[in-house]
Amino acid sequence: MASSEPRLSPPVREEFERSPRAVGEIGEISRSLSWWQRIKDITLVRRLFILALLAGLWQGYTIWVHNPLLFPTFTATIDAWWQALVHGPLLLRAWNSISTLLMGYALGVAIATVLTTLAVLTRFGADFLGTLTAMFSPLPAIALLPLALLWFGLGKGSIIFVLIHAVLWAVALNMLSGFVSVSETLRMAGKNYGLTGWRYVTKLLMPAAFPSILSGLKIGWMFAWRTEIAAELVFGATSSSGGIGWYIFENRNELETAAVFAGLLTVIVIGLLVEGIVFRTIEVHTVRKWGMQR
Amino acid sequence: MGAIRSSESQAPERQPDVSSPLLNVSGVTLQYKTKRQIVTATYQVDFQVFPADRFILLGPSGCGKSTLLKGVGGFMSPVEGRIELSGKTIERPGPDRMMVFQEFDQLLPWKTVIENIIFPMETSGKYKRQEAIEQAELFLAKVNLDKFRDAYPHMLSGGMKQRVAIARGMALGPTMLLMDEPFAALDALTRLKMQQELLQLWDDFRFTVLFVTHSIQEAIILGTRILVLSPHPGQVRAEINAHEFTHENQTSAEFRALQQRIHDMLFSEQVEQTRTAHHGE
Numbered sequence: 017m018a019s020s021e022p023r024l025s026p027p028v029r030e031e032f033e034r035s036p037r038a039v040g041e042i043g044e045i046s047r048s049l050s051w052w053q054r055i056k057d058i059t060l061v062r063r064l065f066i067l068a069l070l071a072g073l074w075q076g077y078t079i080w081v082h083n084p085l086l087f088p089t090f091t092a093t094i095d096a097w098w099q100a101l102v103h104g105p106l107l108l109r110a111w112n113s114i115s116t117l118l119m120g121y122a123l124g125v126a127i128a129t130v131l132t133t134l135a136v137l138t139r140f141g142a143d144f145l146g147t148l149t150a151m152f153s154p155l156p157a158i159a160l161l162p163l164a165l166l167w168f169g170l171g172k173g174s175i176i177f178v179l180i181h182a183v184l185w186a187v188a189l190n191m192l193s194g195f196v197s198v199s200e201t202l203r204m205a206g207k208n209y210g211l212t213g214w215r216y217v218t219k220l221l222m223p224a225a226f227p228s229i230l231s232g233l234k235i236g237w238m239f240a241w242r243t244e245i246a247a248e249l250v251f252g253a254t255s256s257s258g259g260i261g262w263y264i265f266e267n268r269n270e271l272e273t274a275a276v277f278a279g280l281l282t283v284i285v286i287g288l289l290v291e292g293i294v295f296r297t298i299e300v301h302t303v304r305k306w307g308m309q310r
Numbered sequence: 311m312g313a314i315r316s317s318e319s320q321a322p323e324r325q326p327d328v329s330s331p332l333l334n335v336s337g338v339t340l341q342y343k344t345k346r347q348i349v350t351a352t353y354q355v356d357f358q359v360f361p362a363d364r365f366i367l368l369g370p371s372g373c374g375k376s377t378l379l380k381g382v383g384g385f386m387s388p389v390e391g392r393i394e395l396s397g398k399t400i401e402r403p404g405p406d407r408m409m410v411f412q413e414f415d416q417l418l419p420w421k422t423v424i425e426n427i428i429f430p431m432e433t434s435g436k437y438k439r440q441e442a443i444e445q446a447e448l449f450l451a452k453v454n455l456d457k458f459r460d461a462y463p464h465m466l467s468g469g470m471k472q473r474v475a476i477a478r479g480m481a482l483g484p485t486m487l488l489m490d491e492p493f494a495a496l497d498a499l500t501r502l503k504m505q506q507e508l509l510q511l512w513d514d515f516r517f518t519v520l521f522v523t524h525s526i527q528e529a530i531i532l533g534t535r536i537l538v539l540s541p542h543p544g545q546v547r548a549e550i551n552a553h554e555f556t557h558e559n560q561t562s563a564e565f566r567a568l569q570q571r572i573h574d575m576l577f578s579e580q581v582e583q584t585r586t587a588h589h590g591e
Contacts, residue, residue, distance in 0.1 A: 199413070208408065209429070211433060215433070
């Protein structure tokens with residue numbers, strides 16, 4: 017500030033007071049959105065649009081290439097899918113995959129819950145889980161399959177074993193990081209209520225860490241699917257209990273490429289349904305309702 | 311003893327024994343560990359809180375007043391001295407000393423406002439469901455939030471969240487309410503309103519509250535008695551009566567004189583320290 021220049025001061029203006037007008041006089045305060053704006057706000061509509069776009073690209077490209085043995089058209093795939101679903105074994109195969117998957121997933125999540133609970137309650141538990149996660153999470157589940165076959169033989173037991181391995185560490189890691197990031201104030205509030213041990217974990221930490229737990233469950237689900245299909249592709253199936261992986265393998269051997277695509281499509285559709293319906297419903301009724309996530 | 315009850319009658323049902331202290335803190339030294347060192351937060355602090363006291367712990371930041379409150383809350387135990395509530399040594403946190411924190415995230419985000427108040431009442435096992443609901447509704451009305459009964463905490467403003475936290479603390483009927491700078495993060499207008507409401511609530515229910523603040527003005531308005539702590543490590547500097555002062559007489563000469571007296575108490579040492587430092591050069 018140079019002192020030689022005249023210092024700037026604001027002009028003194030007239031004071032005034034007003035009384036606010038009644039709302040009725042102002043007129044339109046809120047306006048409802050047009051139907052087009054509302055439709056654009058529905059996530060499902062936007063997602064379906066992208067799916068339709070991809071299907072269109074697929075159809076266009078395959079008609080142009082015209083090689084049904086390597087790359088069947090979208091319509092041929094849908095046709096094969098429908099045939100296999102209604103008349104063929106695809107529904108049974110899908111159910112075989114899903115039932116094994118659910119069992120492995122549930123066991124994996126249950127073990128992860130027990131381990132993380134021990135980890136937040138005791139120091140030994142924390143060290144134990146930390147070490148195990150660091151050791152086993154880089155290990156691909158499929159790499160354990162030969163060992164599993166040796167231990168549990170050809171069948172469900174082996175797949176469930178590798179599924180547990182696939183799910184367990186991802187879920188445990190996410191759950192633990194969720195527990196660790198629960199704010200100090202909430203922890204103190206919980207202790208202030210007199211919550212200790214198992215009650216402290218289930219009634220305070222779990223809901224407070226639910227966003228992380230949910231993303232762990234999603235990642236676990238994804239890993240489980242990959243492992244399930246891959247394991248089935250590796251050792252095929254025992255008699256009638258083959259899954260989608262086995263269905264894909266079978267049809268590749270018979271050069272039924274459209275059916276191979278149908279098998280892959282089934283995996284994708286189930287994935288979309290679980291993500292879009294199951295996890296989304298859970299999300300809407302929990303973390304979104306509670307304002308923990310937008 | 312001194313527990314908050316839901317009866318609408320202004321006078322307490324039975325007169326608690328006012329002559330003996332509810333909380334007895336004697337020679338308490340509190341230390342906490344950081345990564346590199348052990349820090350002494352308070353050194354041999356003594357004070358006594360009597361039933362229906364609005365007891366204020368006042369001091370600059372770093373005087374260990376919040377640490378002291380955590381000690382009473384049972385979140386840390388003293389390395390020296392004793393903290394006794396109704397004659398029993400405090401060992402762990404418990405719902406007989408409900409806390410109201412400064413942070414707005416103290417409410418459970420997955421529970422509605424009313425469920426937030428009911429939850430500790432039920433987990434403590436002191437109330438049956440129906441009883442808890444009635445008591446929670448009463449206190450929700452007392453803090454003027456009955457309209458937000460079924461809202462989730464993320465829908466509320468900061469001041470509303472603190473009101474719910476106060477209702478939650480009182481509804482359980484704790485022996486003592488612990489408040490850790492509950493209004494510090496609020497804007498000035500809301501803070502003023504909350505202070506008035508807290509005094510009104512105290513007038514209705516005559517509960518015992520231990521209140522931490524760093525604002526001299528807030529301490530004089532809210533407190534019946536003020537414990538002034540010196541900075542780092544916290545030691546008792548003075549205990550002062552402030553039961554005569556409210557919002558109404560905060561412009562009076564006496565109020566300002568007391569404010570100045572406490573101000574000098576808190577800052578005189580610092581001035582002396584800087585003066586001697588200058589002389590030393």
